[in-house]
Amino acid sequence: MNEFNKEVTVSQPWDMAGVDGLVAARALFGEAVDHLAPFQSLETELDGLPCAVLRLCDRNFRVTYPGPLDQRVAALNLSLWVKSLDWLGAVALPGEGWPAIAALATVRAPHRLTPLPLHRAVPAQVNSISVLIWHHPMGSRSGLELHLARHQIETFWALIQAFNHSSVSLTTAHT
Known part of the structure; x- marks a missing residue:
């Protein structure tokens, strides 16, 4: 893993x-x-x-x-x-990161997590962390751009890492 x-x-x-x-x-x-x-x-x-x-x-x-x-x-x-915005950060994941994000995130109606087509975004919560999940092309591949408060990025990564049960390497590539 x-x-x-x-x-x-x-x-x-x-x-x-x-x-x-x-x-x-x-x-x-x-x-x-x-x-x-x-x-x-x-x-x-x-x-x-x-x-x-x-x-x-x-x-x-x-x-x-x-x-x-x-x-x-x-x-x-x-x-x-x-x-x-100084307080807002955007973190990028390849599209393969979607299962971990979707399993942990919740949304309020009328928004839906699945399916999240390309060129779409959804406001969500991962535990108590507000995050905007944006699915769009990043270079030659589709990816997830996650917008959240900079001071919550460490906590967010700890939640995602704890959930990660796949053998897919989820690195970032978007600046």
Whole structure:
């Protein structure tokens, strides 16, 4: 039995929201964001860099982007805010990590854990830890991007490792 790799990569996602949140998302990522329902996502590029865009609600988006999204949004001169939240971390697992996560997580209606199709997310609880589970492509494979409070990452990994009964090596590869 392999353990989850404790040398995880934790990145910091961006949140973008406000009156002009949808206008900004359209300007940055294209008209396809209009077709996203809450908790649906798309993969795209911004200034030649890969990024993933998750719609949280009408004018609120979470973006995984390695560049300075705040500077890019400021140039649009719209009524919204964009922040890389210091307290929030994003941890990535390959798609093979889904059984352990699904077995430990609970959700409230109308959300469901299974099936969790590609380009979808679900807010969940793992014990008392709030986590957003986002299933989307990471490089050439599908993966799980888990958003949770940075101070809870150690506790979260302890729970997941205790459950891990598979022989699949679950390492992270998303920055």
